[in-house]
Ligand code: GLY
């Protein structure tokens with residue numbers, strides 16, 4: 001029996017002071033929801049979905065309710081799930097009215113022969129499996145509007161501003177690793193823009209033989225370096241998970257001047273978390289002990 005471990009993140013960037021307490025409470029609640037599944041002998045897949053659902057419902061995160069707004073002040077959400085046992089994956093992009101995008105990503109993975117679905121076809125799968133719909137009015141929060149207005153003045157993310165994406169990586173008692181990532185994307189994005197999150201190897205990756213990763217940060221940079229897969233490439237070369245996490249972010253900074261963060265696990269349950277933005281909120285449970293963080297150590 002393997003000792004289960006879970007780590008979650010609630011996004012990188014500046015994370016304004018007004019969100020710090022809610023974000024720390026949110027990731028704690030999320031990681032506990034995932035841990036309950038793992039402690040009862042449940043699967044890593046069920047654990048990451050449970051953890052991400054909490055964050056999708058929490059208005060202080062950029063996923064589900066509370067997603068960042070497009071240039072038209074609308075919401076378009078992306079998500080990715082991956083099962084490290086068989087390298088199965090499911091992704092959805094540009095969702096406008098599904099309450100839990102990560103559940104739809106899982107349906108794509110488990111119930112269709114495909115990996116990524118968008119638009120009308122993704123909505124059909126949501127209908128087919130009775131997944132809960134939600135209106136744009138209910139997805140848009142006051143915080144998202146405020147962030148949009150701040151963005152309109154600056155038109156760029158930075159150290160004191162913005163928050164992004166949620167994710168979870170878990171190792172279960174059978175030794176399976178799963179990862180889940182969900183986002184409303186970057187505030188002010190063009191309508192129809194898809195970020196890194198639904199792209200396998202960018203927003204996340206899981207392989208029981210190497211480890212699991214979920215990322216956050218500047219999507220256009222993350223996808224260019226395949227950030228999640230890059231961490232696992234370094235780990236495959238024998239690098240410890242924390243060092244691999246920092247090295248991959250360093251490569252993204254040097255190569256494409258991109259900022260971001262990530263969480264990672266290896267098959268022995270060692271944890272990595274790193275970020276090159278001002279903040280990234282995260283929480284982990286290992287040996288029943290909870291740890292949380294938001295500032296650079
Ligand atoms: N290689 C083309 C497709 O699978 O869509």
Ligand code: GLY
Nearest residue numbers: 185186195217219
């Ligand atoms: N990392 C989230 C996005 O850029 O969409």
